[in-house]
Amino acid sequence: xxxSAHMLEDFMRIQGVYPLTMGxxxxxxxxxxxxxxxxxxSNLEANWPIPAAVTEARVRDALxxxxxxxxxxxxxxxxxxxxxxxxxxxxxxxxVRFTPASLREPFDLTAQxxxxxxxxxxxxxxxxxxxxxxxxxxxGAALRILEADLHALLRGEPLGATPAPRELAExxxxxxxxxxxxxxxxxxxxxxxxxxxxxxxxGPLLRALFHTGVxxxxxxxxxxxxxxxxxxLLLAAYAQALAATTGTAEQLLWQLAANRLExxxxxxxxxxxxxVPTVASCDLDGPLGPPARQVNVAAVQAMRHGVFDPxxxxxxxxxxxxxxxxxxxxxDAEPTPTxxxxxxxxxxxxxxxxxxxxxxxxxxxxxxxLTLRVMRDxxxxxxxxxxxxxMTDLLHRAVEEAR
Numbered sequence: 001x002x003x004s005a006h007m008l009e010d011f012m013r014i015q016g017v018y019p020l021t022m023g024x025x026x027x028x029x030x031x032x033x034x035x036x037x038x039x040x041x042s043n044l045e046a047n048w049p050i051p052a053a054v055t056e057a058r059v060r061d062a063l064x065x066x067x068x069x070x071x072x073x074x075x076x077x078x079x080x081x082x083x084x085x086x087x088x089x090x091x092x093x094x095x096v097r098f099t100p101a102s103l104r105e106p107f108d109l110t111a112q113x114x115x116x117x118x119x120x121x122x123x124x125x126x127x128x129x130x131x132x133x134x135x136x137x138x139x140g141a142a143l144r145i146l147e148a149d150l151h152a153l154l155r156g157e158p159l160g161a162t163p164a165p166r167e168l169a170e171x172x173x174x175x176x177x178x179x180x181x182x183x184x185x186x187x188x189x190x191x192x193x194x195x196x197x198x199x200x201x202x203g204p205l206l207r208a209l210f211h212t213g214v215x216x217x218x219x220x221x222x223x224x225x226x227x228x229x230x231x232x233l234l235l236a237a238y239a240q241a242l243a244a245t246t247g248t249a250e251q252l253l254w255q256l257a258a259n260r261l262e263x264x265x266x267x268x269x270x271x272x273x274x275x276v277p278t279v280a281s282c283d284l285d286g287p288l289g290p291p292a293r294q295v296n297v298a299a300v301q302a303m304r305h306g307v308f309d310p311x312x313x314x315x316x317x318x319x320x321x322x323x324x325x326x327x328x329x330x331x332d333a334e335p336t337p338t339x340x341x342x343x344x345x346x347x348x349x350x351x352x353x354x355x356x357x358x359x360x361x362x363x364x365x366x367x368x369x370l371t372l373r374v375m376r377d378x379x380x381x382x383x384x385x386x387x388x389x390x391m392t393d394l395l396h397r398a399v400e401e402a403r
Contacts, residue, residue, distance in 0.1 A: 013092035017078065018166035019173065020086055023259065023272040026310045027136040028086055034354050039106035041352040042135040047128045048147050054154055056119050059129060060098060062153040063117050066146060067094030070269040071164045072137045077109045084311040090166065107134045135271055141258055142269040165270040184305035185313050191277045195252040200319045202357055203377035207348035210370040210388040213341035216329055218399045219368050221338065225402035226289055228296035231326035233398065234362045235299055236292035238324055239280035241391035251280045252321030255299060257306025275316060278302040288394050323356035329365035336366050340399055343392050345385060368395065
């Protein structure tokens with residue numbers, strides 16, 4: 001891998017070579033233990049509409065300008081014998097590939113910037129920009145930033161200054177920030193030491209999408225009624241459903257920390273997310289309110305330690321505990337109805353075998369949707385349906401009590 005990086009440096013102008021952020025290092029460490037056939041699983045896709053009367057040439061110019069603006073789109077990575085010493089090589093000039101590629105085609109992170117975009121015209125609609133990008137270059141929040149910036153560029157609107165990963169990496173290596181990393185590592189150690197340890201072995205991959213029928217505004221009102229945030233209401237329902245279906249009151253939960261609370265990084269295009277643990281104590285047959293308030297406090301405390309040095313803590317065990325990601329409503333979300341509709345289960349094709357063996361993604365808008373991915377030995381469709389139904393019933397009751 002190192003050879004291709006140095007060959008690239010022989011013919012491309014280099015802006016500079018810098019250390020990685022903690023978010024980038026987390027992704028790099030995850031890739032280091034992944035088998036080659038699973039490297040593509042960190043690829044992300046996006047489809048963006050192209051305004052009417054905008055030419056393809058103008059779209060390509062805007063994509064080049066996007067790469068000039070965001071350094072992560074001009075970055076390759078230089079491996080090292082010590083994984084913590086990996087470096088990001090920022091190119092001086094944008095290198096944009098407009099040729100289509102398969103989602104399952106892995107990027108060589110040492111050879112070229114880990115993204116490409118092309119224009120595709122579907123049979124049933126206007127042309128769209130199709131983006132394929134590696135998670136180390138952009139997480140979910142960064143994708144939304146890229147889309148907003150691209151449309152601003154197409155409209156000819158001025159854009160303000162944007163942060164760079166190298167700037168964050170420098171701050172994260174300061175003496176003041178090192179204290180924060182040490183505290184995060186200690187929080188992680190204490191949490192895992194106190195967490196229940198249930199044996200889990202991997203089994204066949206199972207994926208399901210549960211349409212809860214709970215509109216976004218109804219879910220928000222339920223969260224407000226319980227005096228918790230919406231993501232933490234859903235996290236609490238997750239914990240309570242796990243407790244009810246496993247018979248274990250204490251649950252180790254892993255939240256995906258976005259790590260974008262500080263204004264200096266809210267517009268940063270990079271991989272910022274890291275997994276942070278918390279332990280929830282649930283009453284197996286009790287109401288959702290008490291665990292929701294306990295989870296709300298614990299989750300907020302956990303998020304304070306969302307940034308950590310992945311090479312200063314024990315390696316992530318994706319078979320220990322249950323993983324959770326919350327996808328918020330878009331900034332320009334329109335109001336939704338508040339009437340709850342019938343729930344519906346949809347089985348999905350298997351996809352992506354790397355990462356957590358028990359993982360729920362909760363999408364909030366326009367209705368709450370739960371995507372479950374399980375790779376646990378002995379866990380079948382009946383178990384998945386029971387869990388999703390239990391969690392949805394908890395949400396329905398919370399909505400009803402908030403009326």
